[in-house]
Amino acid sequence: MENVLVTGGAGFIGSHFVKRLLEAADVDQVTVLDALTYSGSLESLGEAFLSPKLTFVHGNICDADLVHKLVERHTAVVHFAAESHVDRSFLEGGTFLTSNVLGTHILLEAAKRTSLHRFVHVSTDEVYGPLIEGSATEQDPLRPTVPYAVSKAASDLVALGAFITDGVPVCITRSSNQYGPGQHPEKIIPLFVTSLVKGLPVTLHGRGQHVRNWLHVEDNCAGIELVLRTGVPGEIYNLGGGTDQTNAELTERLLRLLGADWDMVRYIPDRKANDLRYSMNWSKAADTLGYRPVRDFDEGLAETADWYRRHPERWAPLRRDPSAPLAQIHVPRPQAGDVS
Numbered sequence: 001m002e003n004v005l006v007t008g009g010a011g012f013i014g015s016h017f018v019k020r021l022l023e024a025a026d027v028d029q030v031t032v033l034d035a036l037t038y039s040g041s042l043e044s045l046g047e048a049f050l051s052p053k054l055t056f057v058h059g060n061i062c063d064a065d066l067v068h069k070l071v072e073r074h075t076a077v078v079h080f081a082a083e084s085h086v087d088r089s090f091l092e093g094g095t096f097l098t099s100n101v102l103g104t105h106i107l108l109e110a111a112k113r114t115s116l117h118r119f120v121h122v123s124t125d126e127v128y129g130p131l132i133e134g135s136a137t138e139q140d141p142l143r144p145t146v147p148y149a150v151s152k153a154a155s156d157l158v159a160l161g162a163f164i165t166d167g168v169p170v171c172i173t174r175s176s177n178q179y180g181p182g183q184h185p186e187k188i189i190p191l192f193v194t195s196l197v198k199g200l201p202v203t204l205h206g207r208g209q210h211v212r213n214w215l216h217v218e219d220n221c222a223g224i225e226l227v228l229r230t231g232v233p234g235e236i237y238n239l240g241g242g243t244d245q246t247n248a249e250l251t252e253r254l255l256r257l258l259g260a261d262w263d264m265v266r267y268i269p270d271r272k273a274n275d276l277r278y279s280m281n282w283s284k285a286a287d288t289l290g291y292r293p294v295r296d297f298d299e300g301l302a303e304t305a306d307w308y309r310r311h312p313e314r315w316a317p318l319r320r321d322p323s324a325p326l327a328q329i330h331v332p333r334p335q336a337g338d339v340s
């Protein structure tokens with residue numbers, strides 16, 4: 001049925017999604033376009049390379065010629081590629097705007113000149129900004145605060161604009177915080193698990209009062225696949241339904257899983273902006289597409305922690321000294337060129 005171009009398919013969520021698509025009998029070809037920034041790696045695709053359906057292209061979504069050649073050869077695009085780490089966005093706002101907004105625009109420009117069946121733009125609950133109470137529906141205004149969320153909100157508007165003015169069959173997914181195997185160890189769950197595995201302390205912003213909704217990456221990918229197959233162009237779908245936790249509650253669970261206690265926790269000053277709570281109403285995806293997250297949080301978290309325990313080769317080279325500035329993160333560089 002489909003030849004699907006997946007941008008950012010060597011990242012955390014994208015690689016899970018690619019493996020899922022490769023198992024679908026009606027998907028003939030999956031092409032991953034990924035720049036392999038510090039957060040992407042060929043190892044994340046691993047066994048997927050055994051599939052004759054997979055082609056990997058090492059390239060940037062801001063390269064308009066490459067993007068155009070690739071988009072015209074596919075029937076659908078699922079767009080994950082983005083700068084995704086909030087802490088970095090305070091330091092490198094320009095990189096976030098370039099990849100997340102300009103990169104999305106370039107993909108959509110290519111999509112305008114082709115006859116795609118679907119363009120799924122993957123976004124986040126952070127575009128709604130913090131909510132003291134209640135849950136955001138797809139109609140709610142965008143009130144992003146941190147530069148990462150601002151760049152994602154802008155890219156959502158660029159994508160909706162391409163639907164309205166040029167009829168690009170855009171669907172937008174907005175999902176909550178993801179967890180699962182293979183996430184970069186700069187993000188809170190892998191950072192805390194790998195620190196505790198190494199016997200190092202973990203650091204909580206403020207008093208750990210911030211609330212996040214944790215959704216297993218496979219539940220999110222199932223939702224994105226539903227949107228790809230049956231989503232209505234021009235529509236936005238919130239994909240939430242995970243488990244709400246303050247960061248302190250999450251820390252308590254992780255300490256228990258790793259056999260540690262609160263003397264391993266250090267409190268550090270909060271980020272200069274740190275949204276207190278995100279929450280989405282996801283009944284539209286449930287009612288219209290049959291979306292249902294099924295993974296139990298405690299089980300999923302235990303499996304995730306176990307994956308990090310068993311795979312130090314995947315995260316040890318990527319971990320940074322927590323006292324070092326972000327710019328000093330070790331960035332393994334792949335060989336340039338295409339890989340098939």
Ligand code: NAD
Pocket residue numbers: 007008009010011012013014033034035036037038039040041059060061062079080081082083084085099103122123124125152174175176177178179184
């Ligand atoms: P990630 O950082 O693990 O992966 C991003 C991938 O995109 C990497 O492989 C990277 O190499 C690639 N990439 C970055 N810039 C690129 C560019 N200019 N050209 C080509 N490739 C580029 O991120 P993730 O956590 O897998 O997130 C994927 C998408 O899902 C993002 O759009 C993010 O905003 C969204 N999202 C993430 C979460 C979450 O909790 N992780 C939640 C909601 C939405």
